Amino acid sequence: MAAVFTRIAGAKGKGVFAARAFAAGEKIVYVEGTPIPNDVALAMPQEKLDHMGSCDAHHCIVWREPECYINHSCEPNVYEKNRWIIAMRDIAEGEELAFDYAMNGVSGIDDWQMDCLCESASCRKKVCGEFFALPVDVQRKYVPFLDDWFVQMYKEQIARLRPIPILVNFK
Numbered sequence: 001m002a003a004v005f006t007r008i009a010g011a012k013g014k015g016v017f018a019a020r021a022f023a024a025g026e027k028i029v030y031v032e033g034t035p036i037p038n039d040v041a042l043a044m045p046q047e048k049l050d051h052m053g054s055c056d057a058h059h060c061i062v063w064r065e066p067e068c069y070i071n072h073s074c075e076p077n078v079y080e081k082n083r084w085i086i087a088m089r090d091i092a093e094g095e096e097l098a099f100d101y102a103m104n105g106v107s108g109i110d111d112w113q114m115d116c117l118c119e120s121a122s123c124r125k126k127v128c129g130e131f132f133a134l135p136v137d138v139q140r141k142y143v144p145f146l147d148d149w150f151v152q153m154y155k156e157q158i159a160r161l162r163p164i165p166i167l168v169n170f171k
Ligand SMILES: [Zn+2]
Pocket: 073, 074, 075, 116, 117, 118, 119, 120, 122, 123, 124, 125
């Protein structure tokens, strides 16, 4: 049985829904596709750019169906790491899957904005593409869910988001 299915999700157009329940941390869909160098990817037509995701610091992938129809939410329930779409929390059968599009969003590539239709309680009204353009408390909440290449690329900025360790002086 397929893990997900697509159907119209109100004003957002098509969306992707869980075909069964998933536990937090469970892998849901693998993002297929061939990595394309960023400069080549950015020169592609808009309909491809709309479904493009970074897969490392230098490459993008044009996402295919069904995963290309996963909508944005300011209260996401999935994230992407090492090309897997993974449950951020327990997800019920029939629930819509949603990312925060700003996760792993690189400055200079993902510097776009759009109106948000997610209608969640913590909706930011505008979706931005860049991770570091997010409010700091949101950045901090997403640290455990960022992709490995993104954490590597922005090591220092992300280290500053982690809780400050309490230094104990043993004398
Ligand atoms: Zn929103």
